[in-house]
């Protein structure tokens with residue numbers, strides 16, 4: 001197998017298996033791509049290598065990155081003491097690699113970082129090139145960095161962020177300057193009421209503890225009702241599933257990837273190749289995504305979700321005009337146990353309540369000390385500074 | 393009862409861009425070997441993202457101007473999903489929600505044909521079936537080559553109008569440099585129904601897919617007309633709205649498998665491509681780069697003093713009018729240039745069975761200049777032109793090598809005549825003794841010395857004068 005485990009890779013960077021590295025197999029955790037070798041590297045990987053960083057290897061992900069934190073990988077999920085572990089997050093936590101690049105499609109690396117108590121930053125949509133991601137939800141997925149602390153996260157993010165002409169949604173700035181030194185004492189932070197209320201007691205305690213630390217640093221902390229958390233979750237589910245369905249349709253057994261050994265005609269080739277190579281969550285997402293894009297439902301599902309996206313963006317911007325950051329759980333629990341595959345779709349949907357707002361708005365989010373912080377677009381430095389000042 | 397045809401056309405045309413619509417692979421110029429012109433993007437590899445070819449957008453806007461359309465300054469790309477092996481991503485990027493041009497019209501004689509919209513989209517690949525191994529192969533060379541689809545309103549009432557429209561579309565698109573419209577690069581879907589003359593209601597519609605030959609389009613329309621009228625009048629069949637294809641061997645249309653037509657394409661905006669905003673400045677730039685239309689050019693040529701009939705021929709073909717414009721710009725007089733193109737060049741094209749005028753304008757300009765300045769005779773000019781058509785020779789070098797120079801002064805001829813007379817005592821004596829024929833052999837020697845230069849009449853008179861002196 002291609003994944004790094006115990007090899008000595010300290011100082012190197014691990015890369016999620018949904019991100020392409022030239023000539024290194026990229027499976028996206030799916031049997032469909034078991035033997036797929038890409039012809040080129042992702043832009044983020046190229047930038048790292050050009051800056052002198054070495055790629056340690058690929059880290060296991062859930063199939064196409066759609067799940068909670070890697071449990072749906074065709075190549076077996078990673079667990080520890082009966083609990084699920086995000087592959088990249090646990091490597092960073094144990095110091096086996098300096099940092100990791102992960103695709104934040106539906107919150108998986110945020111949940112993994114929260115559970116493993118490492119930092120993960122998902123930057124503003126469009127600041128890091130998506131060229132070279134095995135794409136699912138193009139309108140919201142983004143490469144982010146898992147690291148041991150805010151300074152490492154800042155260091156790696158500075159290398160990979162910047163305009164890329166190969167990505168049509170890449171923002172124009174050539175470079176971004178990030179800081180971990182902004183003055184937290186002068187900040188106003190709000191706790192997202194709906195997300196706080198939906199979390200377990202242990203998670204609530206983490207939020208409370210974090211809020212206390214912030215107050216000690218001189219920051220103002222208040223509770224605020226977002227008024228759009230459920231809508232953001234449902235709209236993102238619709239957009240994410242529809243785009244994923246469309247992007248995964250290229251995996252048809254014709255050009256590369258898994259092809260069923262026996263078929264009578266082209267339709268059978270398609271159906272058998274896809275049915276035999278994809279797992280339950282991918283299939284459920286495809287069925288859901290196809291349904292919301294059907295002609296009869298387009299208006300009231302996809303199109304409506306696009307309109308909700310705009311409302312959620314406006315609402316979030318309004319809140320972030322009054323506050324520097326939103327403090328919220330990244331997940332409902334402090335750890336996850338393996339569960340029955342047939343529950344995967346609902347389970348991920350429920351958990352996406354905590355992660356959907358940054359995904360649907362494209363705003364930056366950071367997980368640190370098991371909690372999530374969300375800031376307005378381009379305000380990564382606010383997140384990094386808060387994380388850094390709470391670290392010490 | 394009399395019936396009338398109601399026909400609408402969807403015409404797909406390949407745009408003349410250097411690269412494909414969303415990647416940097418070569419564009420319309422067709423490569424030789426299958427899958428020669430393919431990259432990870434246009435073969436559907438994961439990780440690649442589309443980047444829009446700006447030139448394709450500009451050409452589509454030009455087509456919009458040409459067909460009197462309103463240009464949508466906010467336009468988007470959308471995804472159309474269906475599974476087929478020649479479609480590597482299992483979706484086609486097209487324009488569904490905000491097409492680039494809308495509400496235009498074309499004049500066909502007295503009739504105005506409405507244009508509903510023009511949109512930009514990528515082409516699909518090609519399946520090649522190998523009978524020997526009973527295997528299908530996929531060729532992605534054509535995948536993602538930019539197309540425009542020109543959708544007309546159902547304004548045609550006869551197959552002749554359809555053919556006239558397609559011919560006009562083809563020459564205008566070629567003229568404006570929007571499309572080469574090569575064989576097979578212009579494909580039509582024909583929507584056809586029949587109704588009693590004078591009725592305002594529409595009959596049951598058939599769509600004949602993917603036609604490219606004008607004569608087949610005409611035959612298919614005529615066949616459908618008879619089929620529809622028979623169905624209405626004699627109840628030969630129950631008409632249903634359906635997609636059909638023309639079988640050129642059996643000379644009739646057949647319904648296509650229902651499965652191919654009943655698909656839900658699940659259109660949605662492509663999140664990888666930002667909406668394109670064509671601001672006023674860009675729009676003005678594109679407009680300024682529009683070539684004059686054939687009609688405008690013809691009028692302009694008449695103003696230059698070219699006869700109406702000649703002006704019409706010159707402006708009807710982009711290559712002819714480009715040649716005329718270029719050579720006139722090089723300082724030759726319009727009337728002379730027109731005559732050279734219409735008589736000499738077109739004569740050469742006919743002789744060599746060429747369909748387009750492809751010689752270098754500078755060469756034609758030089759030939760005309762040499763003739764006008766009397767450096768060579770018109771007959772010699774034709775000889776050079778013929779050599780340019782055949783072997784693309786260098787004009788001045790060719791004249792020199794073949795001694796076509798007409799301007800040799802008389803003193804040089806006289807000198808030669810006197811020298812040759814001096815060298816041919818016997819012939820001179822013969823001539824003087826009354827053998828008139830002897831002069832012919834002396835004349836031959838002089839011509840040989842002059843290597844064919846000089847006017848034979850002048851030489852002969854000089855020779856006679858010298859001999860009789």
Ligand SMILES: [Zn+2]
Pocket residue numbers: 412415416417429430431432433434435
């Ligand atoms: Zn290409």
